[in-house]
Amino acid sequence: SQTIHQWPATLVQPVGSPLSLECTVEGTSNPNLYWYRQAAGRGLQLLFYSVGIGQISSEVPQNLSASRPQDRQFILSSKKLLLSDSGFYLCAWIGDYTEAFFGQGTRLTVV
Amino acid sequence: AQSVTQLGSHVSVSEGALVLLRCNYSSSVPPYLFWYVQYPNQGLQLLLKYTTGATLVKGINGFEAEFKKSETSFHLTKPSAHMSDAAEYFCAVSEAGNTDKLIFGTGTRLQVFP
Numbered sequence: 001s002q003t004i005h006q007w008p009a010t011l012v013q014p015v016g017s018p019l020s021l022e023c024t025v026e027g028t029s030n031p032n033l034y035w036y037r038q039a040a041g042r043g044l045q046l047l048f049y050s051v052g053i054g055q056i057s058s059e060v061p062q063n064l065s066a067s068r069p070q071d072r073q074f075i076l077s078s079k080k081l082l083l084s085d086s087g088f089y090l091c092a093w094i095g096d097y098t099e100a101f102f103g104q105g106t107r108l109t110v111v
Numbered sequence: 112a113q114s115v116t117q118l119g120s121h122v123s124v125s126e127g128a129l130v131l132l133r134c135n136y137s138s139s140v141p142p143y144l145f146w147y148v149q150y151p152n153q154g155l156q157l158l159l160k161y162t163t164g165a166t167l168v169k170g171i172n173g174f175e176a177e178f179k180k181s182e183t184s185f186h187l188t189k190p191s192a193h194m195s196d197a198a199e200y201f202c203a204v205s206e207a208g209n210t211d212k213l214i215f216g217t218g219t220r221l222q223v224f225p
Binding site: 098104 | 155156157203212216
């Protein structure tokens, strides 16, 4: 069966520091992968999605970037974090009929 | 483009009462519709989904939802609430045949009182 791993679970970073969140998928090949951010009262905002290695689509302009160096690896990064980057970040793999499978999320607090 | 509207960011019910969480969608083509549940500091878990066929779909934990094309709705219901149902619920839509995007509503937080 497919599983999706996301780490770390929690992260506290100072403003201006870099960020790297990693997501890996097991049990499937060539998955469509997604990064969402969840802010209180705003639901899930789609940040990036990738349909293959090296292919990244950005949904909203922001301080973040994404990369897909391997088929089952999806990384969310920032060179310099802002306070507004705080939130709960979720990686997802979308399978048949666009059913989404989520990682456990990363709670990022920028201080 | 697709969109989802969830009416009511917070819903409170008594244990044993009916749960009704509202979802309306907008889509230019036949949609796939989903309900997800999220417990604190966890990822989302699929409750149920509609793709094609029967418009009344049953999911886990006694939840069900009905796809009503004429009303562009996909409301989530459960006849009798349990304390363990307290969580945040998200409705989501994607366009049939388009595997690129799944769009979520803003969520409804369900509280269950004893």
